[in-house]
Amino acid sequence: MKIVKDVAEMQRTADEIRRSGKRLGLVPTMGYLHEGHMSLVDEARKNADVVAISIYVNPTQFAPNEDLSSYPRDFARDEKLAETRGVDIIFAPSDSVMYPHKQLAFVEIEEVSRVLEGEFRPTHFKGVASVVAKLFNIVKPHMAVFGQKDAQQAFIIRKMVSDLNFDVNIVLAPIVREEDGLALSSRNIYLSEDERKKATVLYRSLKLAQKAVGDNERNLARVRSEMLELIASQSTGKVDYIDFVDPDTFSKVEDVGSLERVLALLAVRFGRTRLIDNMILETRPK
């Protein structure tokens, strides 16, 4: 496994791989790897001859009040995990490699960056889209894997790729959950033991939504109320939002209408830990 920390070396390495006719896959991460990331690596392996992961906690996607400084980091552990899973290249740049000068160029995805997560984290997706654009230009992958866990991020990256003509095939990998349903996240380590137990209510509320919609409930405001009630009754979590969108356009919907699938997304805070989760609800369209 090769570890690359420099932009020019990574670009040269990518050029060599591409010229040899091999397909290069990228899994962008912020490190502190878990089985969710590893499932992305497996997905990349299915589609690429050479699998690279990037490990970089990108400051521009954190707001000043957010957890940039406390975000968990453990490169030695990440390196071991990646090696074990057959990763070929780790691209692990420093801040001064990624942002050597004052950054003025940003990629913004209008409209969809402003809703849901974007309402609570107004500069977040600008930072995400811009760093992913940088990573695509540095690692030059044929394909990249993103987790469905960050559903809005995945949508935004696909929109960026399509609108800006990046020649990168985006593959989404399903959410990986603990046995009790909690979606894997590097941020789960912030949770106290009690919070950790109660955090399963996110998944249970999504399953409740799936059941309601499967039972032919059409009114999503009513589904939201049931979810809010469940979360309030079984935890101290504070709900930032529970929203339903058309997964193909990310526009909010309040009624199932003729959609075959509705994406339910939520963000809930436990103390200072903010968790997000989502589920594609299979409806029974008329």
Add this chain to the structure above:
Amino acid sequence: MKIVKDVAEMQRTADEIRRSGKRLGLVPTMGYLHEGHMSLVDEARKNADVVAISIYVNPTQFAPNEDLSSYPRDFARDEKLAETRGVDIIFAPSDSVMYPHKQLAFVEIEEVSRVLEGEFRPTHFKGVASVVAKLFNIVKPHMAVFGQKDAQQAFIIRKMVSDLNFDVNIVLAPIVREEDGLALSSRNIYLSEDERKKATVLYRSLKLAQKAVGDNERNLARVRSEMLELIASQSTGKVDYIDFVDPDTFSKVEDVGSLERVLALLAVRFGRTRLIDNMILETRPK
């Protein structure tokens, strides 16, 4: 010479060229080619084995009140000129190829897009940077040539390339002028015979600035006044701006200070035709 109109075909063509070990150069244009563009082609030829030009009048860089609909177009003529000059590939997409869906992803270069041209054309550089990002992702050049004529655009593209890590070497080519000094521009055909004669005052005002600074004038406000006076006395041109910037940072300067070179830029309107020009002034730093 190959003419490509489709994104996927251009990307495939680029991949083949790159895999064969050849260097690919790009000259992005809006067509209606003149000797200025041809000098960019020559510059690309010096640096690349395969020279592509793109011909695309990009709507997103025109404001609603600007000359998108009247911008001169003549593909047959462009094709002949390009062929004669040894261009290998013309990438000439339609609007529906470049913008098949509602475009939401844009590249913005903060600060420097707001001054000079950006004050008079507030959305212009957002459109320019975004379409150049698209063209880089479609044509995948090793190097691209831009004209010093659009000095602020060239600065912005270089900042985009640096900040977003595009692996594209940007080469600038000097301004090509008519015998009487008027900088070549596709927009010159808008000028009436009388306006065309008087438009040489732009170049003469820049030469005046060069002479003043060469004669050790340090105060650029005074230089601006002299230029304004010359333009007012010898034409009916309306000055949008005359500005001086540090060519390395594009920040405005009002005094030569310790700079060895100052970039003087101006925009002047003749009737409905807006002309821009610029010159790097060699100073005599103390």
